[in-house]
Amino acid sequence: MNTVLKASAVLLALVLGASDAVAQTPVKIGVLSDMSGPYSDFSGPGSLEAAKLAIEDFNAGSKKLSVELVSGDAQNKTDIAGAIARRWIDAESVDMIIDIPTSGIALGLAGLVKDRNKVLIATTAGTSELTGKSCTPNTLHWTWDTWSNSHGTAEAIVRNGGKRWYFLTADYTFGTTMEKEAGDVVKANGGAVLGSVRHPLAAMDFSSFLMQAQASKAEIIGLANGGTDTINAIKTAGEFGIVAGGQKLVGLVLFINDIHALGLKAANGLMLTTAYYWDLNDKTRTFAERFAKRNNGKVPSMSQAGTYSATLAYLRAVEKVGHAKDGAAVVAAMRDAGTFDDPLFGRTAVRVDGRVVHDMYLVEVKKPEESKKPFDYYKVVATIPADRAFRPLADGNCPLAQ
Template identity: 45%
Template sequence: MSVPFSFSTSRIAKAIATGLCTGLLAGTAQASISDDEIRIGYLDDLSGPYSDLAGPGGLEAIRMAVEDFDSKVGDKKIVLFSADHKNNADLGANTAREWLDRRGVDLIAGLNSSAVAITVSRLVEEKNRFAIVSTAAAASLTNEYCTPNHLHYVYDTYSVSNGAANAIVANGGDSWYLLSADYAFGHAMEEQVSKAVAASGGKVIGKARHPFPTSDFSSYILQAQASGAKVIGLASAGSDLVNAISTANQFGLVDAGQTMASLMVFITDIKAIGLPTAQGTQFVSGWYWDMNDASRAWAKRYYERTKRMPTMVQAGMYSSTYQYLKAVEATGSDDPQGIREHMMKTPINDMFTQNGRVRADGRMVHDMYLAQVKTPEESKGEWDLFKILSTIPADEAFLPLSESKCKLVAKN
């Protein structure tokens, strides 16, 4: 049934004027898309020790976000590039520079390896482009290395180490031995865990750093075992973490009463290790596929394409790319500062998080979760590996701005 209505002449004139203005603004906005395309470069470890947790699966997640925009914003095509930086900062920098200078890439995404991420963040600031870091963990990316041209999205060394250390010390794990990857991520994690353990009333009684990557952890695990520490904290990820936990299991550390604390855990790690070995391990995560209806629905789509469930960073890559494209759509521009301003004032509500927000330092803050690896008896399926024990509110999960060294925070 139609409802009759009338327009006065003045209202018609106003509507026409508004339409003309809107059309002019739309034309101006479209013209502000550089090169008449939105160009995204996915730069990550596609073949090395971190390729399972991000790698080709991360590229697929970003492709899903692009496809959900029908591969265009307005009438501007979205073009996706990808490259393997092989965890080499020089290679990552050279690739990023070529993308920025010769291919006109607007957004560089992924960026596992803190050294690569820090290098690329400096480049996008110099070239006035944009980057969203989803894979690298060093909290310094939005602290001393913050820039107005990049965001840090999924997690960081502060958010995963603080919650884990506090919970484990509270449960009696008051003496620690830290085994860390010998590069920026491992160093940052080692420093943060040491602070968190001390603040919780515990003590770090020994430390060792291993090369990245490492296939033989025998000598490092023997040192940790000999320390007598109640908790062996592993500041490693990917294949390094899998190798370290497997070696510790072979040497009987857990059977002898020591606890393995995996400070950076991904679902692919636990799938590789297996529940019999990893069961009971507690850790902090930014996302899990079986958290709620939205996460399950998106994970099902992802699984249909890849035949595996997504890690938290792969989910974060979809979310961050989708939110970036929403910002381009809303502002009608790929201008980095306009994008950043829009993302800072717009809450993030999607399959990754609810009420996430981007702070002045470029950190996207959201709830984090204390999780535990299920026992084989608790698991109801191949990818039913974790259970969420508690929620760590966003304001508690990440480094407080009052402690920030970020130049952008100092100006506010």
Template identity: 50%
Template structure:
């Protein structure tokens, strides 16, 4: 009888083990929400490609983590903060989403980060750019994965002023991202010994840049800096060519330009442009392998935002697997203490302010005769170590950092 009881007890213990392990996973599912721009000016750089990158990571992970299934939902925030927040609130409150990913458009990204903290979930931001996300608005629940306005400005601004392009005029998108990008770039220019001669603000998703570009042209600044992104950048560059700005001796810089933008405009129109990026498909065998798979699935090479999302999703799932829990503070702690080593980043690290620090790259768009194929668009000028590219931890004003 004693042997029988012992055997039954042992059997129950074995049977209970997987249940105990799974008990830490809320609702017995890990649910990811990709909140992005599916229909407007950032759709090529994010959108369906962002969703595909997350789905690729989930599939590559095996569709399960810590013994429970992974689900992916998606929505279009239409670049409107109220729409984005309503979707996110419904996801957290009613659909039991554990983490929200991507969130391009900083005016949407900032309130989503705040809501995520309120709900004690996780926000893996790849698409939003404002450095305020890890500055005054930093959160213990948000990781800013791919890029930010400080790194974009710091890498390109220093390089250009150093080579004598030291007077700047900004054409800036009139919302949180554009303002942060201009602010960070202007600071770099001034700190490097250059001058800002002026700026002009344009509405988000503009079609006519003529008045803005004429002001830039009249300023006689050596550099006309576009502090915008996506369709705004491509429209501005097309119209700048019509006005003969570069032919007149001024240098155009797109402070944020994705490879899809360069491809859309064509190498002839963009040759010589200086671009800061976190990822380029043709960097090494690992980046080429991922990018080929992505291209086969989506129809274009991945942007840095899309490549970053794959990386962020994998890191998140590995953290859950390691601790057998999807409880946000525990997962965040595990993510912060684990280096990021994949095709996107080598020895990347997540700081207490939420910044994922990794190398950034300065590229120049090739001349048509230098390009060997449809997506052979960039030549590398410099690799900038993460600690040099991103804002120092003690300079951002993040309340989570001691001394701030």
């Protein structure tokens, strides 16, 4: 009898175990990023690691989902990104695509994801059009955008006397949008835009572009570009003696990785707007320490922090909905969650246009002698509250908000 009971218990355990395994809901996430190009340092492999950390943290508290993660290198080309996304969605059952390296790619994929009823979460691409005329029920814009950064930085600079601007602009959607939005802020606050010059993505030589900016006699040269383009422009400007000559460089989108690459000697005094800084509080510091151990000692950029937070919030919404197949329903669940306490961004909410809102920070890069530890780079000048940090809902012309 004991033998029979033991056998029955073993069989029951096996059956229950099998039931648990079957009960797990499959979810597949694709990190589509710049894995080796000009934006790879602040997104790329680090964003992939951030997504892994989010999945691990979610699984630590829930066993209801079976989460698979894949990654792809978009190479900052819309055709390559589109091909990867279509293969993922149509042949490999990917439910959500995250990171997205450039604005053009994000805008191109938004329609595809809507048509397939999946989810797109942009944590690196900047264009505010994602939550404007191009908004969809399936797209979320996490972390930052061109509006938040152009307004936060440009407004502060103009109010401190930087009235005459000239723009050095990356010649694609992100750069041109950033230039327009920052220029509007400059003019609205009594300043003037003297002109602009555009350069290709991953430009090899900034000499001619900076000579034009220098010749403009503008007080402020606004850098409407990102990644290695921003770094190389700042380095070349130093070689030309532009800052020594009295003109000031303003990076409209700078990541902590850019400051690290430049060094505090070259970057000190720069002002910028950021959604995340690793040394803000105990939660941001704890995450940064975990992340750095798996990312060659580097702390997370705001985009990488956004990938972590967005992945975690997405998985919680899938768990609530019960499956990942209806992307619009999952996004609606994220929106309906109301204001929540995000571990890295604090009080956070998802608007109907897909804009994720939270506080932003205006920071100034420290002088070398002010830095007391690795990556101790920023002084927080001001906290920009969530209701002022992003474009007002009524101004975006998102059809979902009308």
